[in-house]
Amino acid sequence: MIILIIVSINSIGAAKNYQPKGDNCITQFENGEINWTTGKIIAIGKASPLDNKEASNESVQGAARADANRQIIRILKQIKINNAMTVDEYASKNDVILAGIEKTARDADIFKQYYTSALAVEIMIETSIFGGFLQLVLPEDIRQIPEITTEVRAENTREVAKKPFTGLIIDARGLGVEPVLNPVIVSEQGHEVYSPVFISREFAVQKGVCKYLCSMDQALKDKRIGSHPLVFKGLRKEGKQNTSIVISMSDYRLLEKAAERHIFLKECRVIIVKD
Secondary structure, three states, rough: HHHHHHHHHHHOOOOOOOOOOEEEEEEOOOOEEOOOOOOOEEEEEEOOOOOOOOOHHHHHHHHHHHHHHHHHHHHHHHHHHHOOEEHHHOOOOOOOHHOOOOOOOHHEEEEEEEEEEOOOOOEEEEEEEEHHHHHHHHOOOOOOOOOHHHHHHOOOHOOOOOOOOOOOOEEEEOOOOOOOOOOOEEEEEOEEEEEEHOHHHHHHHOOOOEEOOOHHHHHHOOHHOOOOEEEOOEEEEEOOOOOOEEEEEHHHHHHHOOOOOHHHOOOOEEEEOOO
């Protein structure tokens, strides 16, 4: 018991100071965080014995887990689907989605657990936005796209000899981009470059509509966009509540010439690099 107490005193508070390594894009909350690069969400729950009774001490771990569940639900609800709508707003009138969010919290894994000499407990739990959660909250207009035929891949025979592009990187540094689940990219003249119409729900649910990174070097090495990605500079944000990232018309025309865009956009092979 003495050893346990010493370890606990040294460890307590470590959950607060937990920091992922690398160039991951993190949104911090009072009792947790979202890692937009990995899709992981971590929440911290705390509890202390209510009195000196044995029953209270035994129940403190369960109370800490319940608190962690509440914290992770709060974080999930604060996630933005786009800049105009949060998950909470989207789910507020849908009992199925609300129940699914609660299940996501209940199914979260215990990441770390700490004890103090006063028998207080601090628990870190971890879940992912990928899979069931995204299936719940991604807009219905992101639908399953049928398999693209080989005719589409070779629709411009004059381009066959060129090395095909394998993905898309949007350099949005300096724009103050806030990560959202369903980002939209448009041209200067309003042409849709990347939006639900281009995306197959299967891939969006499995790995997210896009990946966020905070380093261009890391983005260029990332397997998600392959060995020969297109790299476009984001010019500004636009639309109601800055819901879209704008690229130049010259970049838009370059993308339009790439027949293989149908494949890599469908498969969500898109990275947004932010500050």
